[in-house]
Amino acid sequence: MNAIKGILVILLAIAFTSCQDKQTLQEYYVDSKENDAFILVDVPTSLIAPxxxxxxxxxxxxxxSVKKVNLLAYAKTDSDFYTSETLKVKEILADDNYEELMKFGNPSQRMRLFIKSQEESIDEIVVFAQDEKKGFLLARVLGDKMNVADMVRFAETMDTSSTAFNTAGFEGVMDVFNNK
Structure with missing residues (x-):
């Protein structure tokens, strides 16, 4: 009986350890914040709305329903680092219950849109844009009970509002890509 308990304890320890090895998107953001190769910007909703x-x-x-928007950018300076980081992001998005809604572009420039939801309520929207020459941008929109149709209508409203979208807050991120 003690041998069975010992085996069960070992199996539980292995299962627990293997579950802990997978990095979440939040952990990736936190780890990247410490790396000078990345630019991380938290965008207030007032900046993105009319x-x-x-x-x-x-x-x-x-x-x-939108709580916050996080942008993480990497300007490509090292091809190996770019490749390893984009693979990490792709693995996280594949393993962490994100549902891919759409993708478009070509092999050198592409963008993918993901959501994490529970039933009809969306908790997170992720945009992963890559440019083989310039780098990548990872945007997270975190919220509570967001709705895709509402978000699309809201985005259309921002495009047609008489108040121009204020891009000043994004200059640091966009400058990274313009210099390459």
């Missing part, structure tokens, strides 16, 4: 006076009540509700 002024409150221009929004309808439905649009305000959609905006309230």
């Amino acid at each position: 002024s409150a006076e221009e929004m309808t009540e439905d649009q305000k509700k959609v905006l309230k």
Whole structure:
């Protein structure tokens, strides 16, 4: 009986350890923050939305469902590092219950859109954009009970609003790609 208990303890320890080996997207962001090769920007929702006076009540509700937006950028300076990091991100997105909604582009420039959801409520939207010459951008939109249809309508509203989308907050991230 003691041998069976010992084997069970070992198996549980192995199972627990193997589960801990997989990095989450949040952990990847935290680890990358410590690396000077990356630029990490937390974007307030006020930067991505038209002024409150221009929004309808439905649009305000959609905006309230967005808690924060995180951008992580890597400007390609090292091909091996670029390759290893993009593989890490792809593995995380494949292993961490993200559902791929769409992908487009070509082999040298591509973008993929993922969601993490529970039933009809979306908790996270991830955009992973890669450019073989310039680097990659990983954007996370974290929220509570977000809805894809509402988010699409809201994005369309931002495009047509009389308040121009304020890109000043993104200059540091975009400059990384312009210098390459």
